Amino acid sequence: MTLPQARTVGDLVTEMARLYPENFAIIHRRRRMTFAELEASMKAHGSAMLAAGVQKGDIVSVLSANTPEWLEIAVGCASIGAVLCPLNTWNKDDELRRVLERVQPNLLFVGAAFAGQDLPGMVSRILGVRDGDARTGGSNGLRLQVIPIGVGASKFSRYQTFLDAGESGSRGVEQPAVAAEDVAFICFTSGSDAEPKGVLLEHGKAVVNGYHIGERQQLVPGDRLWLGTPLFYGFGLVNALPAAWTHGAALVIQDQFEPGEALSLIETERATAYYAFGNMTRKLLQHPDLPRRDISSLRTGLTGFSEVDIRLAVEELGVTGCCSMYGQTEAHGLCFLSDSSDPVEVRMATQGRPIDGWEYRLDTAVSMDESLPPGAGELLVKGRLSPGYFNDSCATRDAFTDDGFLRTGDLALIDQNGRMIYVGRRKEMIKVGAINVAPVEVEALLQTHPDVDDAYVVGVSDAERFEVLAAFVVAKDRGLGAGDLKAHVKARASSFKVPTHVYFIDATEVPRTTSGKVLKRSLREMADRLANDEN
The missing domain is CATH 3.30.300.30 (ANL, C-terminal domain)
Known part of the structure; x- marks a missing residue:
């Protein structure tokens, strides 16, 4: 498949709606949407945001399970140049409060309670919002509109009103021009060793990198990519989403990962691509429903980082074309990736070759130790990189070299065939x-x-x-x-x-x-x- 002409997420939806109007873009147990329907919804959400006063460059956040509305909000933001900052539904009150105080979103979309998390209640506690209030100013100085989304989000009953207002309220409002280099998303890293950083991700780089990720998996129009992780992960937002949509393929999503429901969904929807981490593969393999579920439609996809993760997905789950990978959020998803047609031994032993448009070098000065494999060093990469971190010039300066390479902090080596072998975290x-x-x-x-x-x-x-x-x-x-x-x-x-x-x-x-x-x-x-x- 050829690279789409679109260089923004909004234009990508429009291009796929023209090329594959009847192909599904989103499949969920409650709703499914074709690309044509998604384009119409994108325009409606963009108009509603403009009517609500959102301007190009303003930040919009969503706190929700994986739902169609989550994705509709994402593309609505993209269509008008607003920046989507998805929020982690696993956060506790203090963690969520810190992120909201840092990004100061203009709109906050809140989903229904799920998985034991009362999301509307959490927002009420943090912001001091009374039931039914849509506009709030809390003691922390935040002033934003809180809007409910999804079934059961009755605590803030303003979502349809918000959309209806867009039909008339945006008339006469000029549609902003969105460029490839504009920031589309802010994704906060996990912060396993430090305070989470907000990674800035651009429209054009997300689209083009996603296309190449899909090519290595040999995705085709009409494919159905099942996503096991939350959409707020970079693995979902700047990997699975653009990989699928640049190929006219659907995202198959569930509110949260539950292995029994996942097996049922994969079987019922005849999913063809598998996106999950190794712990999820193990849960699927251990689930009592597996023997009676037909998941033979799965043929390609991505999974964790170890040899065992690939072996379990390929040999035991039956995803014969599952690819090994390496990347960071700062790399708009991935920068090394095997091909689904590579021998399984290669996919198990390496993380594949650089994706088109990426270059690398190894800093061997950090690993002068005879116990490490010969040639191993810290991996530095350059290509479709993030421009840096949200309001954090110090972290941005520390992360990149003077000539534009990202210091990954990972030790690696490159084999005789140009494939990367992950050695481990330098600090670990x-x-x-x-x-x-x-x-x-x-x-x-x-x-x-x-x-x-x-x-x-x-x-x-x-x-x-x-x-x-x-x-x-x-x-x-x-x-x-x-x-x-x-x-x-x-x-x-x-x-x-x-x-x-x-x-x-x-x-x-x-x-x-x-x-x-x-x-x-x-x-x-x-x-x-x-x-x-x-x-």
Whole structure:
């Protein structure tokens, strides 16, 4: 498929509506929309925002489950040059308050309660909004309009009124011109090691990079891409969305990931592309409904970062063309990606080649250690990069080199065929004696044990060897012992890679950020306490 002419998200919807008007753009259990219908809704939402006083460059936020309305708001923003800042539905009150105070949105769309989160109630507590109030000024100085979306969002009953006002209220208001270099989205990173940063993402780069991501997966018009993660993730907003829509394909979404519903949705809608992380694949494989569900329509897609993640998706779930990947939010999704036609061994062992338009270099000065693979270094990338972080010039300056490369903080090497092999996070390297050990390598070894569901490795202070390895293991079988796992690793790797400490932990006890990333610093603190108790 050829690269679309559109260089803004709004123009992309219009172009797909012209080329594939009857193709579905959105599929949800409650509603489905063709590209033609999405274009009409985009215009209606854009008009309503203009009537509400939103101007080009203003920020609009949405706090909601994965719903059609979420996507309608996103494209409505895009059509008038407003900037969408999606909010994390897993945030607690203080976390949400900090983000709102930083971005100061003009409009805040609030979805119904779901997954135990009373979203309207949370906004009421933060802003002091009384039932029915749409405009508020809280003690924190915020002044914005709060508008409900979705079924059951009765606490703020203004959504249809908001849309109706757009029909007349925007007459005579000039439609802003939107350019490729304009900011489309602000996506906040997870902040596993620091305060979350708002990554600025541009229209043109999101569209073009998304197209190339879709090409590597060999997406075609009419495909149906099932998305397991929240839309507020970069994996959804600047990866799945543009990859699908630049190819005339549908996004198949559910309010939240639930494995039984996911299997049913994939079967019923005959989804063809799979977008999920490794923990989601494991939950699907373990679900009792899997044997009776026909998910053979899945042929391509993207999944986690480890060899085990790819193997599970390809060999056990049956997504034979599932691709390996590497990227960061700052890269508008991805910058390295395998091809769905690559041999499965290649997809399991590497993160693929650079996506068209990307270049890289390795800073080997940071990894002068004989224990690392020859040629390994910190990965620096340049291409369709974010222009920086929202209102954070210091973080922007620190993240980029003088010649425009992003410092990823990841250690990697490039094989003889130009494919990238991920070694680990630079800051997470563990120094056992005088030897650097990459936690991801030991985690992968532990995950090959048939009774291990997941594993996380951190360093623990040691008087003799500076650091030793501590492994937190989520086991399938309660009879699994620490000695079993140590023997498993010792049979497959050097002795310095064998964990000194093995702690068994329930999956619900793994500390995570609100966006789901594992908090390694919290695990290190836990390991230090446990190791001290042992001594």
